[in-house]
Amino acid sequence: MVKSRSMRGILVTDNLPQLQNLVKRDPVAYKEEFMIQYNHYLSLLRLQTVAPAAGSSNDKTTDSFEDLITFVSQCAQCYPKITEDLPKQLSAMLLGKDGFMMLKGDTRETAVRNLVMLRNKDVIDSIQLLQTLLPLLPHAGRDLRQTIRRTILTDLKTSNLKAKNHRLNRVVQGLLFGMIESGMGAEVIGNKGKGKSKETGGEAMWAVMMVRELWRKGVWTDSKTVSIAALAAFHPNTKVQSAALHFFLGSDADADREDDSDDExxxxxxxxxxxxxxxxxxxxxxxxxxxxxxxxxxxxxxxxxxxxxxQVSVNFPALELLNDPQTFGEKLYDNLHKHDKQYSLEHKVLIMQLLSRVMGVHKLCILGFYTYIIKYLTYHQLQVTLILVALAQSVHELTPPDVLTPVIRKLAQEFVHPGVGAEVIAAGINAIREVCRRQPWCMEEDLLSDLIEYKKSKDKGVATAAGGLLQLFREVNPGMLRKRDRGKTATMGLIDGQVAAYGYSKVAAEGIEGLELLDEHFAAMRKEANGGVSDDEAAFDEEDEGGWDNFEVESDSDSDSEGGWMDVVSDGDDDIVMSDSDDDEPKAKKRKTKAKDEAEEEDDDAKSVASTSTTATEAKKLSLLAQQKILTPADFALLNELRLKAAQDAVEKGGGSAAKRKLAQLEAAKRSTTAEEQSRFLTEGEILGVRKRSKMTYEERMEHIAKGREGREKFGSLKGKKNKEKASSSTNREKARNKPLMMAVHSNKVVQKKKASLRDKQIRLRASIEKQKKMKH
Known part of the structure; x- marks a missing residue:
């Protein structure tokens, strides 16, 4: 018995995977063997603490230490009290605490892998795991960093899958705040020019990247997440700033290329x-x-x-969830103005774009921005289209016109004159139009008249841009146009006094357009569910069934309580004398005429009351659905479909040009991504306007090529395939039959045949004879 036990000990101590299997099967019987390996692990752990360089120099010792880490971690669930300090030891090794130095190579990967395994076995919770892995991100290698990043994202997503884990989210968000705040006090170096010292801030960079990934995957969508990115937008490291700016702008083209996302x-x-x-x-x-x-x-x-x-789209929710957007916008402008000479043009354009979108969404008035941007409004400026887009997006109806008037003059002087190309003129007029669309009172009458004259230009883009500016002022302020440019509709609107002054707020809309269509749709669905009976008929039937049961009892009780018949005395009837004599005829006619007039007045009053009640009923009907039901996004999508269907029916029934215009507007709104994006944010294409066909992008070119290859083999011809029973292409011999004779005479084949020697002719004849013999047999 002793011999077998000693043999068993020798066997299991040399083979850790076998011992691990035996321990998991019977922890009590193999506790002694486990303690031997655990004590060995502790001795190597102390060696790492005292002399980490000496411990890591021996490859054999390192391999043994990694195997022991894996063994102890796998068996930790069997001996929880003995191994209760194991997670803290692994965390201290990874983070360099308690005298440890940062582990290198495979040892670090082994420790991370086993720490994740302990989390999967619920030995530790997510907070302990993420508190170790997050600070490790900037110091890990490429492969280990990708593993850590994927582990963090998966753990957070799983923890918030069924319900929001607010405790875990608060802890992780606090860690990310700390990673960003750790470098906020550093000096701004900037990214303009060469020869600068290397920037620091890797922790903040990874914090922003984690926030972006969690926001994109829908794990974090609250205002605290936006606050983390807002803090990073003012980090001294320009790369961190760029990542935070792109988070709000919704694009992935960051200056850094270290973001190894799953999509990439x-x-x-x-x-x-x-x-x-x-x-x-x-x-x-x-x-x-x-x-x-x-x-x-x-x-x-x-x-x-x-x-x-x-997946790249404008991040509207992040902009709307900003805490104190006025302060955020002012700090953005101060950062842009203060470090103007340190930042590169690309970085300054990014800040302009974000600042303009924040100003447009929240209707902020940061007046210094318009003074700052004037110096960039030149046609030879790099990225001038993006600057023009930023300028137009920053304007809203509450922007003072006096601040924008110098900007409009600058645009007209730099972009709209005979010394520049047609594309430059079109871009300048389009930019002026977009600014005036948001604040029409910034335009001057003389300048407007000069710009409208470009509608006679021979260039299509310039003429279209000038026509768009003319149409805009016909709608918003026709009084600034000359009489010959106003048009009939604008002139009538000017007479009616429909021009809105500066600061005028439109009356809030009453109800939702087309809501009655949605109400009718729901009523039809309920009628179909009730077996073809409408709600009103069902309610009337219920009232009819139960409302007349006690009619006689109620009537008797009322008559008894009143004491029988009631004598009704009419007012003013004592003066009426009934007589058939001729003398009383004029008085009777007067009384009849008076009674007739009174009856007509009563009819008019009844009609007016009826019309008032009808109007009230209609208004009640329109607003009843909105009062009784909270409309969901699906309801609004259904409402848009019903409005589009109703517009199509109106056009088919001959509704005229007004119905066609309404149908076109609804179809355009459906084709666009969101109506909010159309009204708020611009693109470079809207500033450039109508242009000649531009060069296709790589994706467009590949799509065009793939569309042309549909329905045919590679390098195959379609000739003869459609007109034959069996699909095939013509052979070279068939093509040679249609070849012109003069071309065939001078072909190489005919010429060489004529010049052939007698020996060559004999060889060719002999080959032909042999071929014919083979074909016969």
Whole structure:
């Protein structure tokens, strides 16, 4: 018995995986063996604390230490009291606490992997895990960093899947705040020019990237998340600033390229597989199989690229969840103005874009921004279209016109004159139009008249831009136009006094347009559910069934209580004398005429009361659905469909040009991504206006090529395939039959046949004879 026990000990101590299996099966029987390995682990751990360099120099010791970490972590669930300090020890090793130095190489990866395993076994909670992994991000290698990042995102997403884990979110958000605040006191170096010292702030960079990923995946969507990104927008590190600015702008084209997101990995892997398949197909030309694989991978790459492109959109919720947007906007402007010579143009344009969007969304008045941006309003300025977009987006109806008038003059002087190209003039007029669309009172009458004259330009873009400016002022302020430019509709509107002055707030809309259509739709659905009976009929039937049961009893009680018949005395009837004599005839006619007039007045009063009650009923009907039901996004989507259907029916019934215009507006709103995006934010295309066909992007070119390849083989011809019973293409011999005779005479084949020697002719004849013999047999 002793011999077998000693043999067992020798066997299991040399094979840790086997001992691990035995411990998990029977922890009590193998506790002694586990303690031997655990004490060995503690001795190597103390060696790492006292002399980490000496411990890590021996490869054999390092491998043994990694194996022991894995073994103890796997068996920790079997001996919870003995291994209760294991998570703290692993965390201290990773973070360099308690005398430890940062682990290197595979040892760090082993510690991280086992710490995650302890979390999966519920030995530790998510807070303990993330408090260790988050500070480790800036110091880890590429592969380990990707593992840590994926682990953090997965853990947070799983913890907030069924319900928001507010305790975990508060702890992690506090850690991210600390990572950003740790470098806020540093000096701003800037990113303009070369030869600057290396910037610091890796922790803040990773904090912003984690916030972006969690926001994009829908794990965090609260105002505290936005506050983290808002704090990072003023970090001294320009890369951190850029990442925070792109978070609000909704784009992924950051200055840094260290963001190894899942989407980027997907696109990169798809491209790598496609290139490898194309290379193999070029070397091993063995039929259509490899070509089909290449086509399949090409479609997968295009889909991955397209999916990534569609994810980029303006981050409206983040802008709306800003805490104290006025202070945020003022700090952005101060940062832009103070470090104007330190920041590069690309970085300054990013700040302008975010500042303008915040001003437009929250209707802020940061007047110094318009004075600052004037110096960039020149047609030869780099990225001038983005600057013009930022200028237009910052304007709203509460912006003082006096501040914008110098900006409009500057635009007209720099962009709209005969010394520049047509595209520059079109961009300048379009920019002026977009500014005036938001604040029409900043325009001067003389300048407006000069700009409208460009509608006679031969260039289509310039004429379209001037026409758009003319149409705008016909709608918003026709009084500034000359009489010949106003048009009939604008002149009538000017007479009616419909021009809104500066600071005028429109009356709030009463109800929701087309809400009655949604009410009718719901009523039809309820009627169908009730078996074809409407709600009003069902309510009337219920009243009819139960309302007349006690009619006789109520009537008897009323008559008894009143004491029988009642004598009604009419007022003013004592003076009436009934007589048939001729003398009394004029008086009777007067009395009849008076009674007739009174009856007509009563009818008019009844009609007016009826019309008033009808109007009130209609208003009640219109607002009843909004009062009784909270409309969801699905209801609004259904309402848009019903409005579009009603507009189509109106056009089909001959509603005229007004119905067609309304239908066109609804269809345009449906095609656009969001109506909010159209009204708030601009694009470079709206500033540039109508232009000649521009060069296609890579995605557009690939889509155009793929559309042209539909329905045919690669490099195949469609000739002869549609007109034959069996799909095939013509052969070279068939094509040679239609060749002109003079071209065939001078062809190389005919010429060489004429010049052939007697020996060559004999060889060719002999080959022909042999071929004929083979065909016969």
């Amino acid at each position: 990995d997907t696109v990169a892997n798809a491209r790598r597989d496609l290139k490898g398949a194309q290379h193999r197909a070029g070397i091993n030309k063995d039929g259509r199989k490899r070509q089909r694989q290449v086509e399949k991978l090409n479609r997968a790459t295009s889909k991955a690229r397209k999916d990534r492109a569609t």
